[in-house]
Amino acid sequence: MVQPTIEETRLSTEQAIQTYRTDARISDVDALVVKDFSVHYETDAGTVKACENVSFTLKQGERFALVGESGSGKTTLAMGLMRLTRPPGHIANGSVMLNGRDVTDLSDEEMRKTRLSELALVPQGAMNSLNPVMRIERQIIDGIIDHLDDDAPTPSKDELNETVRDLLIRVGLRPGVARLYPHELSGGMKQRVAMAIGISLRPNLIIADEPTSALDVVVQRQIMQTLGRLQEGLDASIMLVGHDMGLVAQFADTIGVMYAGKLVEVGPVEEVFSDPKHPYTKLLIRSLPSLQEKREFLGIPGLPPRLIDLPNSCAFSDRCPSRFEKCGESIPQTINLGGRRETACHLYEGEGQS
Numbered sequence: 304m305v306q307p308t309i310e311e312t313r314l315s316t317e318q319a320i321q322t323y324r325t326d327a328r329i330s331d332v333d334a335l336v337v338k339d340f341s342v343h344y345e346t347d348a349g350t351v352k353a354c355e356n357v358s359f360t361l362k363q364g365e366r367f368a369l370v371g372e373s374g375s376g377k378t379t380l381a382m383g384l385m386r387l388t389r390p391p392g393h394i395a396n397g398s399v400m401l402n403g404r405d406v407t408d409l410s411d412e413e414m415r416k417t418r419l420s421e422l423a424l425v426p427q428g429a430m431n432s433l434n435p436v437m438r439i440e441r442q443i444i445d446g447i448i449d450h451l452d453d454d455a456p457t458p459s460k461d462e463l464n465e466t467v468r469d470l471l472i473r474v475g476l477r478p479g480v481a482r483l484y485p486h487e488l489s490g491g492m493k494q495r496v497a498m499a500i501g502i503s504l505r506p507n508l509i510i511a512d513e514p515t516s517a518l519d520v521v522v523q524r525q526i527m528q529t530l531g532r533l534q535e536g537l538d539a540s541i542m543l544v545g546h547d548m549g550l551v552a553q554f555a556d557t558i559g560v561m562y563a564g565k566l567v568e569v570g571p572v573e574e575v576f577s578d579p580k581h582p583y584t585k586l587l588i589r590s591l592p593s594l595q596e597k598r599e600f601l602g603i604p605g606l607p608p609r610l611i612d613l614p615n616s617c618a619f620s621d622r623c624p625s626r627f628e629k630c631g632e633s634i635p636q637t638i639n640l641g642g643r644r645e646t647a648c649h650l651y652e653g654e655g656q657s
């Protein structure tokens with residue numbers, strides 16, 4: 304079969320906008336409240352402020368997508384929220400309230416239990432994290448047993464086999480996959496197994512970091528559909544890290560745009576796509592191909608700044624087509640534009656509600 308090229312299957316802006324999720328069941332309950340959260344890397348050259356004073360709220364049942372160019376700090380934020388930052392990285396400040404508890408205050412042991420039971424990660428390249436010499440069923444069962452409460456009764460062999468079977472079906476795989484080794488599976492199947500392990504203890508927040516990278520575009524769509532079904536089945540919330548704006552538009556309810564370690568725009572996906580505020584968001588959306596205007600993929604001219612010694616000005620100002628004097632003079636604060644719309648840009652000062 305001839306595979307379509309990326310350009311043939313990429314969503315156009317019009318297609319992306321037509322396929323917004325309209326049947327979302329988002330509750331008023333806060334699942335995750337992130338406030339002034341910063342993660343820094345201490346290097347010989349200085350402190351890399353890869354995630355700086357990030358704040359956002361995720362409601363139960365909501366799909367939040369984090370987008371931005373490579374190096375903007377998306378993975379750093381995702382790993383920081385899971386408390387999986389490794390040296391030379393560390394959480395510099397902020398709080399992460401998950402189901403009413405601040406995960407930055409938990410002991411390492413409490414955090415280990417919280418992962419998987421309340422919070423699941425489908426990491427970048429998850430499919431490559433499977434153990435090559437272990438059957439799939441063993442890997443799923445080990446994940447479950449490892450995260451059981453100390454005082455919980457150990458499930459019987461039959462119960463565990465039934466759970467594995469159920470998980471495989473839920474991620475769209477045949478139960479027989481349990482007896483196979485990772486090398487017997489395609490990339491998409493391995494990614495599904497990684498998702499099965501991630502959701503095995505019915506978490507209420509799933510963090511998925513580029514869950515479809517390295518997969519062909521047709522499989523990408525299928526994996527995203529499965530992820531969406533899993534999230535709905537668990538009534539969980541999801542934070543998706545991605546950079547394909549078309550895929551994000553189709554999947555998410557809310558979008559957060561990261562630039563140089565900061566969230567520069569947050570809002571409902573339809574509103575952000577139809578009326579982007581931050582000049583960087585505008586350029587990201589323009590980078591989607593359009594059906595009407597057949598044109599080349601438009602990149603964003605210039606390079607993101609180094610995250611060491613960031614100047615006391617807007618980090619995007621050097622590349623910004625709307626730059627004015629103030630942009631070179633001070634760092635823009637986050638402005639609430641009403642509803643759930645926020646942006647950090649000097650252009651909107653005076654329009655803010657708080």
Ligand SMILES: Nc1ncnc2c1ncn2[C@@H]1O[C@H](COP(=O)(O)OP(=O)(O)OP(=O)(O)O)[C@@H](O)[C@H]1O
Binds near residue numbers: 371378379390392
């Ligand atoms: N271990 C580390 N030590 C020093 N700097 C790091 C380390 N890990 C990441 N960084 C820096 O932090 C910044 C953010 O990186 P991060 O991987 O979070 O970005 P990203 O938006 O997820 O990128 P991508 O889309 O390519 O995954 C980059 O400037 C990167 O160089």
